[in-house]
Amino acid sequence: MKPFLHYILQFGHLNQQQIDLITSKAIEQELPKDAYFSEAGKVAKQVGFVVEGVMRVCYYNNKGEEITKYFIEENNLVVDLESFDTGICSSAYVQAVTDCKLIIFNKKEWQELLDTIVGWETIVHKVISKALIQKVERRSPLVTEDATERYLKFLEIYPNAVNRIPLAYIASYLGITQSSLSRIRKNIT
Amino acid sequence: MKPFLHYILQFGHLNQQQIDLITSKAIEQELPKDAYFSEAGKVAKQVGFVVEGVMRVCYYNNKGEEITKYFIEENNLVVDLESFDTGICSSAYVQAVTDCKLIIFNKKEWQELLDTIVGWETIVHKVISKALIQKVERRSPLVTEDATERYLKFLEIYPNAVNRIPLAYIASYLGITQSSLSRIRKNIT
């Protein structure tokens, strides 16, 4: 629980009693490589926090190509917010890229915490906003750069994950073929 | 104020007294074409709502090219959240693409409303989350599509704005040159 609490407490203060309550609702979970945290077509019912490992959020576009929307490294939340908040089916799935250790909260308990702990909503709001802004800021610039620049930006964003992510996944994140990415890598070094 | 209240009330209930308080803090503002709502290098101190017109959020990348991150049509919030929330300088600027009518709140009054109106924080949270998720969902797919697909997606997203946005701005949103976009347009019709 320590990494999760450390993460959360950056965004606001909680007393020991509140921390204990949150801890009591948390579930530790291990997810082996390639396993799914959530699936497309289902409603997201859990909020997760990555303690160890790398995950990715993906979908299939209308040409049937698998697209990686983003990766999630250690010390980040993993949740399909749109589905979790609204109850509509998710269009994306979340998969473990490496063996992962997670802390998860089921929706019911998550909601209880929101209703019970004064100030928790504000903290959650800040956490979520920051995470979403980060996603926009990271993905958006890729649209307007060439393939090499995209890869360099990827390296900036995920320096600790590069060696744990297969090239094909990185290519599907950058919107290029893995052949191209392989050539780009060669040219850079 | 009507469009703004209509927009807000989709996300939660407010009584008349609360609505009046919000209204009392709102400022109506007209912004002529090409004028700036907020500028890069300054701290965002206002939340806006577009009643009429189209705006765009831009920045210069490291090659000096002007990039349009997204457009904002009628009935949407316009705010540089990262700067507004954290007080750090904005890296983007917001410009009117057409003559615009806005409703704006200064940060001080906005904060007063958050502190005063029970339930307002929850509503704002929902509004912001939804807007941010929408930005991710709209921009992200562009990375992995070719130029024609990108333009088609743009048309889906901004069907009412196409004819009000210069081709060069659309191209800078899609990450292609305006020559290419011109050719794409020709091929489609």
Add this chain to the structure above:
DNA sequence: GATGCTTTTTGCCAAATGGCAAATGATTTC
């Protein structure tokens, strides 16, 4: 309706990237 200004289209060629298939390299399994 002529003039100047801005926006959009077009032509030409170069550069970047994709598609496909084969070759190489790495890793797991028995």
Add this chain to the structure above:
DNA sequence: GAAATCATTTGCCATTTGGCAAAAAGCATC
């Protein structure tokens, strides 16, 4: 440690897109 499987690199050529400059079209002003 050989075989099978999976991941990455490479070659070849087609297609897409960019860069640049000129032409055309649209629009406002006088």
